[in-house]
Amino acid sequence: MKKDKNKPAFITKIELIIIAVAIVLPFVFNFSPYFQGLLIFVLIWVILGTSWNLLAGYTGLVSFGHAAYFGIGAYAAALPYYHYHISPWWGLLTGGIAAVILGYLLGIVVFRLRGPYFALGTLATAEILRIIFGEEEWLTNGHSGILYMTTWVSKYPYYFTALILALGAVFSVKFVMRTKAGFYFLSIREDEDAAQALGINTKKYKNISTVISTFWAGMAGAFYMIYMGFIDPEVVFALHNISIITILVGIIGGVGTIWGPALGAVVMVLVQEFFRSSFFGLAPSWISGMHALVFGLLVIFTILYMAGGILGDWDLIRKKLSFLRKAEVSE
Amino acid sequence: MELFLQTLIYGLLIGGLYAVIGIGMTLIMGVLGIINLAHGQIMMVGMYLAWVFWTFMGIDPYLSLFLAVPLVFLLGIFLSKYFLQPLIEKESILPENQVLMTVGIGMVLVELARFIFTSDYKSVETSYSSETIALGNISISLPMLIAFVIAIALTLGLFQLLMKTDLGRSIRATAQDKDAATLMGISSKKITILTYGIGSGLVGAAGILLLPMYYLYPDVGPIFTIKAFVITILGGLGSPIGAIAGGIVLGVAETFGATYISMGYRDAVGLVIFLLVLVFLPGGLKQVLKI
Numbered sequence: 001m002k003k004d005k006n007k008p009a010f011i012t013k014i015e016l017i018i019i020a021v022a023i024v025l026p027f028v029f030n031f032s033p034y035f036q037g038l039l040i041f042v043l044i045w046v047i048l049g050t051s052w053n054l055l056a057g058y059t060g061l062v063s064f065g066h067a068a069y070f071g072i073g074a075y076a077a078a079l080p081y082y083h084y085h086i087s088p089w090w091g092l093l094t095g096g097i098a099a100v101i102l103g104y105l106l107g108i109v110v111f112r113l114r115g116p117y118f119a120l121g122t123l124a125t126a127e128i129l130r131i132i133f134g135e136e137e138w139l140t141n142g143h144s145g146i147l148y149m150t151t152w153v154s155k156y157p158y159y160f161t162a163l164i165l166a167l168g169a170v171f172s173v174k175f176v177m178r179t180k181a182g183f184y185f186l187s188i189r190e191d192e193d194a195a196q197a198l199g200i201n202t203k204k205y206k207n208i209s210t211v212i213s214t215f216w217a218g219m220a221g222a223f224y225m226i227y228m229g230f231i232d233p234e235v236v237f238a239l240h241n242i243s244i245i246t247i248l249v250g251i252i253g254g255v256g257t258i259w260g261p262a263l264g265a266v267v268m269v270l271v272q273e274f275f276r277s278s279f280f281g282l283a284p285s286w287i288s289g290m291h292a293l294v295f296g297l298l299v300i301f302t303i304l305y306m307a308g309g310i311l312g313d314w315d316l317i318r319k320k321l322s323f324l325r326k327a328e329v330s331e
Numbered sequence: 332m333e334l335f336l337q338t339l340i341y342g343l344l345i346g347g348l349y350a351v352i353g354i355g356m357t358l359i360m361g362v363l364g365i366i367n368l369a370h371g372q373i374m375m376v377g378m379y380l381a382w383v384f385w386t387f388m389g390i391d392p393y394l395s396l397f398l399a400v401p402l403v404f405l406l407g408i409f410l411s412k413y414f415l416q417p418l419i420e421k422e423s424i425l426p427e428n429q430v431l432m433t434v435g436i437g438m439v440l441v442e443l444a445r446f447i448f449t450s451d452y453k454s455v456e457t458s459y460s461s462e463t464i465a466l467g468n469i470s471i472s473l474p475m476l477i478a479f480v481i482a483i484a485l486t487l488g489l490f491q492l493l494m495k496t497d498l499g500r501s502i503r504a505t506a507q508d509k510d511a512a513t514l515m516g517i518s519s520k521k522i523t524i525l526t527y528g529i530g531s532g533l534v535g536a537a538g539i540l541l542l543p544m545y546y547l548y549p550d551v552g553p554i555f556t557i558k559a560f561v562i563t564i565l566g567g568l569g570s571p572i573g574a575i576a577g578g579i580v581l582g583v584a585e586t587f588g589a590t591y592i593s594m595g596y597r598d599a600v601g602l603v604i605f606l607l608v609l610v611f612l613p614g615g616l617k618q619v620l621k622i
Contacts, residue, residue, distance in 0.1 A: 062427045109610055116366050116430060120560055121609055124602040127557065131599040189424075239553060244434055251431060256424045293442035299435040300414065307423035 010174070018259075019167065026159045036155040040227060042269045043162035044220055048242070049249035049261025050169040051216035056247070057256035058177060059209040060189030062115075065122030067242035068106070068129050069099040069214045073221025074236040075133065078146040088148055091222030092161075099218020103210045111206055114192070123243065130237030145232030148225070158227045165223055166262070169216040174258045176212060185209050189256075248299050254309030263310055271295050333468045338590045339583065340471060346582025347479040348537055350486060352555060353562030353574035353581075355533035361506035361569025362526040363415070365429045369437035370534055370559045371552030377403045377535025378547050379444055385455045392455055392542045393477065400536045407531025410436055411524045437552065444549040453547040460543045478540035485536055486575060489529075493571060502526055506569045534559070554598065561605040567617025576616045580604075 029035035048070060056062040076098035077091020110121040133140045140146070152158070176182050184205040187195040196202050225231050236242065245268065253264025275291035278284065306313040352374070359367045380399035384390040390398065414436060418429050425431070462473040493499035504512040505522045513519045534555075545551075558581065566577030581601050588600035608615060 057424065060425075062425060062430075109606065113609055115426065117564075117609060119427060119430065120366060120564070121606060123557070124561075124605050128599050128602045128606075131596060131602075135593065135595040240438075244438070247431065247434070289446050290442070293439060293446060296435055296438035296442055300432065300439065303428060303432050303435060304414065304417060307418075307421055307428060312424070 010178075011171075015259075022163055022167075026156060033155055036159060038269060038273055040155065040159055040162050042265050043159070043166045044224060044227075045245075045249050045265035045268060046166040046262045047162075047169045047216050047220040047223075048246045049253065049265050050166075050173055051213045051220070052246045053250045053255065053257075053261045054173045054176070054185075055209055055213040057250060057260070058173075058182070058189060059185040059206060060192070061206065061209070062119050062247075063122045063213075063243075064119045064247065065124070065126030065243055066217055066246045067237045067239065068122070068126035069103060069217035070221040070224070070242050070246075071126070071129060071133065071233070071236035072102045073099045073218030074225040074231045075140065075146075075221075076218065077222040077225040078148065078231055079140065081148055082141060082146045088222070088226050089151070091225055092165075092219065095222025095225075096215040096218040099214040099221070100211050102218075103214030104207065107207055107210050111203060123239070126237055126243055127239060130233050130239075133233035133237060140233065143232055143234065145230055145235075146225075148229045150227065150229040158223075162223055162227070165216070165219050169219075170258065170262060172212060172216070176208075177258070181205060181208055248295070251299060251309055252302050254311030254313070257309070257311040260309050260311040267298075267310070268295060271298060334590065337469050338586050340469060341475075342583035342586035343579060344471070344475045344479045344582070345586065346579035347482040348540055348578075349558060349562055349582045350575040350578030351482045351537040351540075352534050352559045353566060353578040354486065354489060354571050355530035355537075356559040357563045357566060357569055357571060357574040358502065358506075358526050358533075359530040360563055362502060363411075363429070363523055365415075365433065366560055367433050367527075367530065368430060368556055369410075369433040369440065369552075370530075371555035371557070372437035372440040373403060373407065373531045373552075374534040374538035374555055375444060375547075375549065375552040376406060376440055378538040378542050378551065379448060380535075381539040381542050382453055382455060382547055385457075391457065392539055393481070396481070396536055396539055399539055400532050403535030404528045404532035407528035408524055410531070411527035415527065416520065416524060437556070441549050441552060448549065450549055454545075455542050455547075457543050472544060474543040478544075481540055482537070485533065486571075489533070490571065498522075498525070502529075557598075558601060561601045564605055565608050565615055567615030570615070570617040573615055573617035573620070576620065580616070 026036050026039060029039065048066060051069075052063060052066050073091070073095035076094040077088040080086035080090060080094070081088045106122070106125055110118055110125070113121045134143050136142070137144075177185070184195070184200050184202075187198070187200060188202050188205060192202055221236060224236065249264040249268050250261045251264070252267055253262065254260025271294055272291045274280075275294050276288050278287045302309060306316065308316075310317070352370070356367060356370050359365070359370075377399050380402055381392045381395045384395040384398055385392055414432055415429055418432060421428070457474075459473050459477075463470040464473060464476065465471075491499075493503060501512065501517045501522050502525070504515065504517060505519050505526075509519050512522075538555075562574055562577040562581050564577075565580060566573030566575070581604070584600050584604060585597050589597040592600070612618060
């Protein structure tokens with residue numbers, strides 16, 4: 001890259017701190033595999049949310065079917081193992097590629113569609129894949145799923161694999177958004193016809209965005225298979241638990257911001273686990289039934305009052321908070 | 332041949348119900364311009380209301396249409412007034428904000444239901460739940476036939492409303508051109524809110540009609556949300572007649588898929604049709620039927 005003094009550094013200080021914290025964190029929770037497992041789930045959602053955000057938040061292609069890429073990635077890792085006993089770890093190579101191929105093929109069909117039609121087209125595709133993978137038992141073992149004895153008991157190798165993937169996802173988005181292609185993505189999001197009129201090959205740039213996005217979604221799926229050691233179509237192609245939650249993670253953190261989905265992933269997993277465990281046993285146990293409810297309310301609140309998400313509306317939130325602080329001082 | 336006829340009749344009957352679900356969605360899509368991804372979840376609310384009326388007060392599901400549907404209508408009004416309407420004036424990066432809001436609403440409705448009623452399967456066992464009428468070698472389930480008849484009555488009533496009344500004309504005008512309708516003195520805000528209520532009431536009614544022959548659980552909704560938008564796109568946006576045609580086509584296609592391909596692929600049939608229609612016939616059946 002050309003050196004440009006005006007261009008801000010690729011990695012800022014805050015980002016270095018975040019990376020350092022992320023490296024130290026599993027050792028802090030050394031005493032509890034449970035917390036380490038939570039951290040790994042946060043990272044899976046970071047990858048998925050970031051991947052969705054590039055497509056939806058930056059390019060304006062709101063996908064409601066990210067489970068399709070996640071699931072294909074997971075099966076790309078699982079199927080060679082199921083049929084030929086090839087280690088699922090190869091999925092970290094094939095998962096992303098399989099998802100990209102699917103994304104490209106799908107693009108031929110769904111890129112003709114705009115706005116809500118695109119959303120529905122992607123949603124329908126993921127659902128069709130879920131049904132096919134459940135029915136074709138000769139290929140996928142159907143609803144019984146595919147089981148694999150995970151390689152290690154320790155969480156560390158998984159954590160750092162996921163961390164590398166998550167950082168790869170975040171920084172690849174950051175990188176591409178600093179290039180010319182990134183600006184083309186934004187122009188497509190703002191007004192596709194105008195972008196086309198200005199001579200931007202919108203189809204090409206939609207494809208580039210899809211390739212990067214689907215690659216990371218596929219990798220997340222492959223990693224999920226390696227880590228969990230079990231997948232079935234209802235889990236990895238889930239409409240609600242994957243596709244929708246991916247979107248919500250993006251919205252809560254901040255659509256169209258680099259770190260928004262990562263923050264959203266942290267918030268989502270924290271809220272869910274706090275409630276699922278009834279605040280670690282401090283609150284009455286009926287609260288554990290509310291984990292999804294609270295998350296849903298949080299989503300509604302976010303859309304109503306901070307449409308940009310936590311990071312997107314950060315300035316606004318800070319203003320409100322500083323107002324509170326001043327009020328305290330004056331009293 | 333008997334299998335064929337049996338399948339066809341079953342498909343037509345279920346198609347009548349799908350039509351009611353689809354009309355609600357197509358009205359909302361036409362007037363609000365959004366996909367209502369909480370559609371099936373609102374239907375689930377209607378079903379639970381009818382179940383409560385049946386279990387605790389012994390009110391027959393068909394009678395509770397008169398109780399539960401107005402409640403679902405009010406729920407729709409409430410949701411659109413306080414959750415969807417405020418978003419219209421808001422700037423946001425994604426134009427799909429309202430759609431995402433319906434996702435959030437759907438999620439909260441499901442979780443509320445799960446919280447109150449747990450995830451257990453419930454059903455309404457009426458005396459006629461498993462009755463059938465035999466026509467030669469073909470048997471027709473009685474609740475399904477009743478549901479079909481009521482569905483047709485509902486549809487006809489709705490058409491009267493849409494075609495003959497001022498409210499109906501306002502709804503159609505808003506669906507065709509919001510700005511022009513506003514210029515003609517129609518309060519598009521009021522119509523928008525009302526339409527969401529009517530759409531919710533309709534899908535709630537469809538759910539109640541389905542109740543005597545279906546299981547009820549909090550996650551019953553999403554599959555019907557998907558069916559609803561498949562019907563809407565298949566029939567053509569904003570066209571009630573298209574939605575009826577779409578509903579019946581979907582019902583028949585699904586049952587034939589289930590009978591002749593495999594039971595597991597039943598739900599995939601509609602989705603495949605949906606993708607094909609989106610790509611090859613973007614105007615839906617409306618375009619073919621010229622209505």
